Amino acid sequence: MSDIVLYSLGGLIFYQAYATIRVVRHKSYTPEKKRHQLLIIWLVPFVGAALLASRRIGKALCALTYRKSRTIEIDSALQQSS
Numbered sequence: 001m002s003d004i005v006l007y008s009l010g011g012l013i014f015y016q017a018y019a020t021i022r023v024v025r026h027k028s029y030t031p032e033k034k035r036h037q038l039l040i041i042w043l044v045p046f047v048g049a050a051l052l053a054s055r056r057i058g059k060a061l062c063a064l065t066y067r068k069s070r071t072i073e074i075d076s077a078l079q080q081s082s
Contacts, residue, residue, distance in 0.1 A: 016041055 023037045
């Protein structure tokens with residue numbers, strides 16, 4: 001792996017650990033609320049990665065993004081020529 005990927009992964013894990021510690025130490029949260037927040041902190045990045053790693057969903061997202069950006073470029077070009 002390249003250095004930038006390793007540094008990014010390390011930074012992400014460090015930030016998630018930092019957020020976890022802050023949530024656990026917070027006194028006004030109930031234990032149930034803490035569990036929910038910890039699930040969000042740790043599951044959201046993994047769910048997002050799994051979605052993008054899926055070939056079908058990843059290709060669909062890329063195609064949708066490309067089509068949307070092309071449509072915006074064409075619309076702006078048509079408006080400028082009018």
